[in-house]
Amino acid sequence: MIYCDLAIVGAGTAGCFLAEQLSQQGYRVALVEKSRGVGGRCSRRGLPDEQSVDLGAFSFRHNSGLLTPDLQRWQQQGVLRPWxxxxxxxxxxxxxxxxxxxxxxxxMNSWHRKLCTQARVITGVKVEKLARREGHWLLLDAEGCAPVQASSVVVTTPARQALSLYPWDNEWLALIRMASERxxxxxxxxxxxxxxxxxxxxxxxxxxxxxxxxxxxxxxxxxxxxxxxxxxxxxxxxxxxxxxxxxxxxxxxxxxxxxxxxxxxxxxxxxxxxxxxxxxxxRGPGVAAGHLFNHQLQLALCGDWLVDDPHIDGVEAALLSAQSLTRSILNPSHSGCAA
Ligand SMILES: Cc1cc2nc3c(=O)[nH]c(=O)nc-3n(C[C@H](O)[C@H](O)[C@H](O)COP(=O)(O)OP(=O)(O)OC[C@H]3O[C@@H](n4cnc5c(N)ncnc54)[C@H](O)[C@@H]3O)c2cc1C
CATH class of the missing domain: 3.90.660.10 (Polyamine Oxidase; Chain A, domain 2)
Known part of the structure; x- marks a missing residue:
């Protein structure tokens, strides 16, 4: 079992960016991803003759202006370029x-691989259940095994997949349901x-x-x-x-x-x-002001469906959601997305 400060369910854009930011702040981060590789809906498909193609998002806009330093850094690292x-x-x-x-x-997903270089990345494991034991989170797979134990957990899956992971019937569940219908x-x-x-x-x-x-x-x-x-x-x-x-x-x-x-x-x-x-x-604006974070339980939700700005969607929304959650984790008085 891996013991870490923060376990992230899902290694898409939001999960990988969160992993990058918090690893840089000294957090021990583990990403658990059900697919064979990272990138989520920015994944790539191999084609004949050693070609490959971006299967999901093909590019993204930067409408908010809130990601300029990050975009410049990734451009300098050679993993992101303007098209x-x-x-x-x-x-x-x-x-x-x-x-x-x-x-x-x-x-698209070469960039994600760079984002999570400092985190432990576990691929090919679908998290079926989150269990809270003695102040820690266990991420359980289909056999009931727990590959990861963490102080905090962040779910970055699409809303419909978050529905089956989210354990409580409260106002968050209503938001997850609303987003999953969209x-x-x-x-x-x-x-x-x-x-x-x-x-x-x-x-x-x-x-x-x-x-x-x-x-x-x-x-x-x-x-x-x-x-x-x-x-x-x-x-x-x-x-x-x-x-x-x-x-x-x-x-x-x-x-x-x-x-x-x-x-x-x-x-x-x-x-x-x-x-x-x-x-x-x-479809449409997200259902929260950037992310959802329960400080007491150290449980958060983050992803493209959580940014309620009508001008921001897709990859940019996933990045901004991770950015706003990072701020809340590092500074608990911060709430929601600045977008
Ligand atoms: C065809 C297509 C075209 C698109 N075009 C654009 C575009 O042009 N511009 C744009 O900005 N956006 C576009 N998007 C949307 C963009 O890809 C997404 O908004 C963005 O990638 C979402 O990132 P995310 O991190 O929120 O979620 P995801 O990328 O979905 O990441 C979630 C991850 O969680 C994993 N996961 C789910 N359940 C579990 C579980 N139980 N256990 C472990 N792992 C789990 C998933 O496998 C996935 O890797 C497109 C999407 C598609 C599919």
Whole structure:
């Protein structure tokens, strides 16, 4: 068993950033993650020919201005870079504009690996239950074994997964339930074109009933770009929710055909991989002012669904949630997110 000051359930963006900040303050931190690697909804999928693609978030915005020193530090460390790209809507694909977002290099989750270098990372273990014994927390797996004992525990899973871990029926449970009802599903697929398409923008978004976003993954910094192009297609959440039972190839094929109809890319398209995210994104503002923290029990909740600012979502929300919880842990008089 690992004994630590702080155990974090989930090694996504919020969990890894929290681990980085508190490890730097001298806390002994353990991250327990059910998947094989870190990154959560910023994970990567390996493809044939040693290629890989960002399977979840492809980049993120920095709208709050509250993360500037961190972004600069990660950029200096070489794990995050601005992605200067052309963007357009699927409704007006010719009207190109310039945009900048941030992305991990060479993949989104390389950045997460850097964030948790000072923490103990335990992957492939799903926490089934949190138990409080003699003033400590035990994180129990399916066999009832406890790989970690900690003074404090932070749950950073999506709200729906936090529901089964949260042990008490109180006002927090109502918030977790509310957030779990706002979690959207999404089909995504990766495809390869055998010709380049300089006439197309690097990123499209819009309100087409089927296709939500098309991203030229190979245009992001640090990615290999040869004579072919790697594209990620993201299905609309409404279409995804009503087609959850499709076989992955079928869902990917429908997205590919829609991409062809809307944007007429040159060359042959090859479907490489499709994935169904049951818990993809949180819809609407989060349900708290950054995080939830019970000082007496040393139990906290943190993640993208806890930042109630309508201008902030996704990866930025997860980062700000971790930032505000760090402040509360280090300075108990701080409450909520400054965003
Ligand atoms: C297809 C897609 C596209 C997206 N596009 C964008 C975008 O363009 N821009 C943007 O900003 N955001 C985007 N997002 C959203 C963004 O990825 C998330 O908001 C962000 O990554 C959430 O981080 P998090 O740390 O809160 O949660 P997560 O990344 O979900 O981390 C939670 C972790 O907890 C683990 N876990 C869950 N239950 C357990 C358990 N019982 N025991 C142990 N571990 C557990 C999970 O495996 C996961 O690794 C996208 C998401 C998807 C899926």
């Amino acid at each position: 200067h790209h052309s963007a357009a809507t699927l409704e007006s694909p010719e009207a190109l504009r310039r945009d900048t977002q941030w992305c991990g290099v060479p993949s 979690t959207l599903s999404q089909w995504v697929c990766a495809l390869l074109t055998d010709r380049t398409n300089p006439q197309l923008a690097d990123r499209y978004s819009g309100s087409d009933p089927l296709l939500a976003e098309a991203i030229r993954d190979s245009s992001k910094p640090g990615r290999d770009s040869k004579d072919s192009e790697l594209w990620m297609l993201h299905g609309q959440s409404g279409w995804s929710a009503s087609h959850l039972q499709l076989q992955p190839e079928e869902a990917g094929q429908q997205l590919l055909e829609r991409f062809q109809q809307l944007l007429s890319p040159r060359g042959n398209l090859q479907l490489l991989s499709s994935h169904r995210w049951l818990l993809a994104r949180h």
